[in-house]
Structure formats: C-alpha cells, structure tokens
Amino acid sequence: xxxxxxxxxxxxxxxxxxxxxxxLQYMIDYLNGIKELxxxxxxxxxxxxxxxxxxxxxxxxxxxxxxxxxFEQMIGALQRMPHNNKTGELVVTGPxxxxxxxxxxxxxxxxxxxxxxxxxxVDPQIRDSIQTDIQSLGALLKDENDVQHVVVIKQTxxxxxxxxxLTFQHSQIEAPPSGYFLSNFSICGLTYSTFSKHHGNxxxxxxxxxxxxxxxxxxxxxxxxxIEGMNKTxxxxxxxxxxxxxxxxxxxxxxxxxxxWETQLSNLEIVMLGQISLHCAQLPVEIGHEKYVAVLSxxxxxxxxxxQSLD
Numbered sequence: 001x002x003x004x005x006x007x008x009x010x011x012x013x014x015x016x017x018x019x020x021x022x023x024l025q026y027m028i029d030y031l032n033g034i035k036e037l038x039x040x041x042x043x044x045x046x047x048x049x050x051x052x053x054x055x056x057x058x059x060x061x062x063x064x065x066x067x068x069x070x071f072e073q074m075i076g077a078l079q080r081m082p083h084n085n086k087t088g089e090l091v092v093t094g095p096x097x098x099x100x101x102x103x104x105x106x107x108x109x110x111x112x113x114x115x116x117x118x119x120x121x122v123d124p125q126i127r128d129s130i131q132t133d134i135q136s137l138g139a140l141l142k143d144e145n146d147v148q149h150v151v152v153i154k155q156t157x158x159x160x161x162x163x164x165x166l167t168f169q170h171s172q173i174e175a176p177p178s179g180y181f182l183s184n185f186s187i188c189g190l191t192y193s194t195f196s197k198h199h200g201n202x203x204x205x206x207x208x209x210x211x212x213x214x215x216x217x218x219x220x221x222x223x224x225x226x227i228e229g230m231n232k233t234x235x236x237x238x239x240x241x242x243x244x245x246x247x248x249x250x251x252x253x254x255x256x257x258x259x260x261w262e263t264q265l266s267n268l269e270i271v272m273l274g275q276i277s278l279h280c281a282q283l284p285v286e287i288g289h290e291k292y293v294a295v296l297s298x299x300x301x302x303x304x305x306x307x308q309s310l311d
Contacts, residue, residue: 002030005255010053015062022255024054156180163268164221167236171270175225175234182222185233187273194219205277205297206237214277216240216261216295220268233273238265243292250294258296260285 006026009019027050034041053063060066101107102115159178160168168175184193184201193201195218205214221236240261250258263284279298284291 001253001256002026002033005253006030006050008255010057010063013062013064015057017058020054020057023057024051026255027051027054160223164223164236167268167270168234173234173270175223176227180224180226182224182233185222185273187276190279192219192222192276192279194222200281201279203280203282204237205280206239206271206275207277208271208275214297216280216282216293217271218265235271235273235276236268237271238268240264240293240295241266245287245292249287256296257299258294260292261295263291263293 003026006023009015009023009026012019031043031047034043056063056066101111157178157180160175165175165177182194183197184191186192191201192204195202202219204217204219206217207214217237217239219235219237222233223236224231224233241264243260243262245260248260250256250260277297277299281296281298283294283296285294286292
C-alpha cells in the first residue's frame with residue numbers, strides 16, 4: 001500500500017511540497033517494510049534512485065513534465081515504419097496510398113463513406129496517457145451538460161422491458177416505448193460499456209446532484225432515444241451499497257482514494273452521461289466471512305488529496 005501510494009503521488013499531474021514529502025515518507029515506509037518482511041532481501045540501485053525522485057518533484061514539478069515516455073513512444077513509432085533498408089527514404093505503403101485517394105476531389109463516394117473506418121484502422125483507439133489526459137483535461141473545462149459522446153456500436157431498436165420502463169417512471173423521465181440499446185460508447189476518448197459487454201468498462205463512478213462525492217456503480221443498460229430529431233442517451237445503472245464496517249482498512253491510505261463497498265447492488269436508476277465521473281477498478285475483498293469490493297478511482301489527472309499524518 002505504501003508503494004502504491006507513492007506511485008499515485010509521483011504520477012499525479014499536480015504536486016506540492018506536502019505531496020513530495022509524503023512521497024518520500026511512503027517510499028521509506030515501503031523500503032523498511034521490505035527489510036522487515038524479507039530480512040535477507042538485498043535492495044537494488046533502483047530502490048535508492050526512487051528516493052531521489054522526491055528532489056526532482058520539488059525541482060521540476062510532476063514527472064509528466066519531464067519523463068521520457070513520449071520520446072520513447074515516438075522512437076518506437078519511427079522504428080516500426082517500413083523503409084526497406086533505404087536510409088532517409090520513406091516507403092509509400094498501402095495506408096498512405098489510400099489516404100491520398102481520400103484527399104482527391106474525384107474520390108468515389110463508396111470509398112469516402114468508409115473514411116471513418118479507415119481512420120480507425122490506421123489510428124488505433126487513443127489509450128496512451130498523454131492523449132487521454134489532454135482529452136480528459138479538456139472535458140473538465142466544458143459544462144457538465146455538454147458531454148461529447150460517440151456511439152461505438154449501435155444495436156437495432158427494441159422495446160423497453162417492463163423493469164426499465166418502471167425505472168424511467170420512477171425517475172420522472174418520459175421515455176418512448178422503444179429505443180436503441182448501445183453496447184458501448186465513448187466519452188472524451190474513454191470507452192464505457194454495459195456490464196454484459198465488458199465488466200471492466202462498465203465499472204464507473206457517478207455523481208448525482210445529491211451526492212457529496214462520486215459513488216461506484218455498474219452500467220446495466222445504455223439506451224439512446226430519438227425524440228423530435230434529437231438523440232438523447234440515458235444510462236441505467238446500479239450503485240454499490242455502502243459498507244457497515246466501523247473501520248475501513250483503506251482509510252489509513254488516503255492517497256489511494258480507495259474504499260470498501262458492499263458487493264450487493266441497489267435497484268436500477270437512470271443517470272445522464274454528464275453524471276459519469278470516470279472509470280473505477282474493483283477488487284473482491286474478504287474480511288472474516290464477509291465479502292466486499294474495494295473500489296479504486298482511476299482518475300489520473302486530479303491532484304491527490306491533502307496528505308495527512310503518516311504516523
């Protein structure tokens with residue numbers, strides 16, 4: 001836990017003297033823990049170097065400002081480009097030829113209509129930290145109701161099941177009797193799915209107007225309605241219920257922002273896309289004979305919480 005807390009601080013996008021000092025303390029606790037649990041284990045130079053990151057955080061700001069991953073990514077992309085052992089020459093490949101055809105004014109309509117498919121083939125979904133962070137940061141500057149979403153897979157129109165109709169009525173939302181059930185969708189470059197499609201992408205943090213902080217939930221349904229020429233998307237989600245424990249073991253590691261929740265889910269409720277905060281990771285935990293789920297927020301652009309005493 002100490003190592004995970006140190007990594008969260010070091011890779012956050014906002015840093016302060018308090019956070020840098022907390023990073024050093026967590027790393028020291030981690031190294032002391034290694035020596036205590038494994039007395040014969042020999043520490044490596046990387047363990048010593050990790051302690052100096054504290055100085056770099058104070059001198060050069062967050063590691064995202066000075067680490068070399070973007071350069072290594074660019075070098076890797078250049079190394080994968082075909083050149084047929086001709087230094088200084090770029091071989092014209094099939095994708096580049098197709099791109100040239102799309103730019104021509106006389107491009108056939110059947111090929112032009114496939115442009116979006118072509119871009120998905122040559123530009124895989126953005127998952128690297130830099131691009132994703134840029135999109136996520138841009139989303140923070142937008143109004144909560146102005147969420148850009150792209151439907152990835154659109155199913156045929158189906159009638160709403162009775163349970164879903166009652167859920168809309170309980171939420172005081174007038175919904176048509178049928179709609180498009182979406183298996184997944186994208187918000188700011190991040191893919192979300194229903195639980196039946198992908199368990200990991202269905203684990204989200206939502207924040208309703210009455211919630212003090214985001215609450216973990218799972219996406220059961222994603223429905224899009226076409227009303228008077230306007231498309232509206234709603235999510236039917238089930239929240240995790242809060243635990244009744246007197247002490248959460250994760251509370252002594254505030255940097256992780258992890259918390260125990262019940263495995264039992266609440267009834268379906270309807271939320272808007274703008275109420276999604278981010279993804280979350282979930283890990284089954286058993287304490288005594290009771291089963292819980294540890295929920296960890298996957299936000300990588302927010303500042304870590306204010307560090308408390310580490311004693």
